Amino acid sequence: MLDLENRRPTFVTRPGLPEIGDVLPYLERIWSSRVLTNGGPLAQELTVALQDYLGVAHLSLVSNCTSGCIAALRGLKVKGQVITSPFSFVATANSIVLAGAEPVFADIDPVSLNLDPEQVERHLTSDTAAIMPVHSFGNPCDHAALEEIANRRGIPLIYDAAHAFGVKSNGQSLTNLGTCSVVSFHATKVFNTFEGGAVITHDEQSKAAVERLINHGIEHETSVPEIGLNGKMSELHAAVGLAQLPYVDEIINQRMMIANKYSARLSGTQGVHLVQPSPDVRYNYYMFPILLDTTYPLSRDELCATMEAEGIFPRRYFFPLVSDLPSFQHHSSAEPSNLPEARRVANSIVCLPIYPDLPSVVQDRIIEIVLSPTR
Structure with a gap:
């Protein structure tokens, strides 16, 4: 803890x-x-x-x-x-x-x-x-x-x-x-x-x-x-x-190191899918999103709650979908049946903390929670 x-x-x-x-x-x-x-x-x-x-x-x-x-x-x-x-x-x-x-x-x-x-x-x-x-x-x-x-x-x-x-x-x-x-x-x-x-x-x-x-x-x-x-x-x-x-270049490099550590530790974890660009992209590491599927031991919201209990606040970007908001849900294109992939992603995504001065001990704890969420 x-x-x-x-x-x-x-x-x-x-x-x-x-x-x-x-x-x-x-x-x-x-x-x-x-x-x-x-x-x-x-x-x-x-x-x-x-x-x-x-x-x-x-x-x-x-x-x-x-x-x-x-x-x-x-x-x-x-x-x-x-x-x-x-x-x-x-x-x-x-x-x-x-x-x-x-x-x-x-x-x-x-x-x-x-x-x-x-x-x-x-x-x-x-x-x-x-x-x-x-x-x-x-x-x-x-x-x-x-x-x-x-x-x-x-x-x-x-x-x-x-x-x-x-x-x-x-x-x-x-x-x-x-x-x-x-x-x-x-x-x-x-x-x-x-x-x-x-x-x-x-x-x-x-x-x-x-x-x-x-x-x-x-x-x-x-x-x-x-x-x-x-x-x-x-x-x-x-x-x-x-x-x-x-x-800014130093900031991006620092974010890259944090993202690389997440990727190395979380890659291959059952129920966890990493969202990463192709090798020909010089990325800025703005966020570190992961997707959880039904084989993961906790729901997305349960995982977030586990982290929040330790003072760690990931974000569910982007949930709810814009099309589900009151100002937009009346559009015919906002019908849930029209947007199955967007809905699946919105219901399963978690963006983990990432910024240059993220303490290593905190990142380690975030990784531990994702790897062993019921511990």
Whole structure:
């Protein structure tokens, strides 16, 4: 048993922070310039740094991933139905609705946990206006198949890449895929600016459309041609990002070591299935999900309760399915019979704690509980 009296609770993740001394020079620049937002010098500097790190040409900083998804959908004039995954954080479907479109839920692939292209085909109609897949836990979607569908139908392929910062497949950044991609810099992510995100597009015209929409629809001082939102990133958040970015490769390597230890110890355990990317993926180890089947001695919720009794708090990402939430369950595509794989995964998944300073003794205890849950 862990010494609960002397140990803080262990959550599924713990935000990474730069050294405070690295942030202070940026704060001094803010106080000196008195520029606080509206694409200030630090936001511009972070934009260039992230374009270089991610290997992308056109990146727009946003206040959060949700506002970025809304701006991407609005910028592409998406009206009608958007096929997406029910196995995601609710923000994916929320952004579709808030952009004035309708989510249509298609089932997921049982291995990658991403939107299944064959299921996307089943849901195509004359009202289909876009496809919005999610790179679940940073695992790459089947981009070739999804791109073929989108190109054939002449509709945008908008990736919710919230989990995919720094992930590469065959040497290419996932954020370079599709018509555009939206990434999150939320506090729980591998790279964070406390709150924040970015929209990655492929040309200056698309970038300008996004940046107009996140600035209330303002084109210039006397011209506001459309309704927008306030989705800009502040200089304070950009300061955190600039101080954080030099550490991100080290953070990913530390997460990799923790993930490798989980994999080595848990691989082959009866009733436990690991969710891992293919060898050609440079992964970011954002989460460490496992799936439990009926041969495992405990139910998923019983395993979570066992850990929680020792101050360890895994998460059931993503349960319930978005399609089961009151705001979305009325959609015909939300019918349980339409989503058997997503439902099976949602009912059996556990994300184990993973972050760079996870104490080794705590990880050992997590592994012990999974290996011998009735001990």
